[in-house]
Amino acid sequence: MLKKLTAIVLAAVIMLSGCSANYSHIEGYDDIVNARKLYASLNSAELTVTDAAKGELTQHLKFAYDIQERLSYSYFGTDGNISLYEYHNGYEYCYFEDNEWKTLTDGDENYHFYTKMAKMSMVDEGMIFLKAESITESKVSSTESGKIIEMTYDHKALNSSMKNQLGLVGELLSFKVIYTLNSEGYLTKMEQIGKASQDEKLSIVTDINYVLEISNMNDIGQIEKPEVVLD
Secondary structure, three states: OOOOOOHOOOOOHOOOOOOOOOHHHHHHHOHHHHHHHHHHHHOOEEEEEEOOOOOOEEEEEEEEEEOOHHHHHHHHEEOOOOOEEEEOOOOOOEEOOOOOEEEEEEEOOOOOEOOOOOOOOHEEEEEEEEHHHEEEEEEEEEOOOOEEEEEEHHHHHHHHHHHEEEEEEOOOEEEEEEEEEEOOOEEEEEEEEEEOOOOOOOOOOOOOOEEEEOOOOOOOOOOOOOOOOOO
């Protein structure tokens, strides 16, 4: 069965975002909106998502656009049970399945490629979480290298709006996001912290601590296939 990057839900709370109304009265909101746009404008970068509560890497992406603005990327992702490996050089799409690399090219069923105009979701604004309508508290701290913005979210509102995406963690009991921006306004780190339970009796409460880090911005050349680690 063909696997695609979008075929597996990984670090679900990381992936949801979106806002259209004017929330500029929220402290730090304009900074995050700008950081999202800056991230989407990058020509290349490296991105990792770590489940800090478990000390496990859940996603790793390297990407770069070529002179035709086609996206090349190398990707690894896991939900703890299934591991997914992908590679795209802009013209050939490769995925690891049945202990071997398989390749699709233009004209093959399920072949796809991305450009700066037709973006992959992980290199677009939505990778930086922001649901302004659910923010209950926000504060901004200046640092020597930029800003740290902490936003507390209404977990009940997120449970309603993100119901289909919270299968990995269950019902949220609390949720906040800490954004680290550098002096140019780029996001370098986003930490999502909270608690969740799979049942109403709160018999098992799970700590949520996903850490997204962005590095090597506009500093990556050739993209190579991810190294496959077999179980």
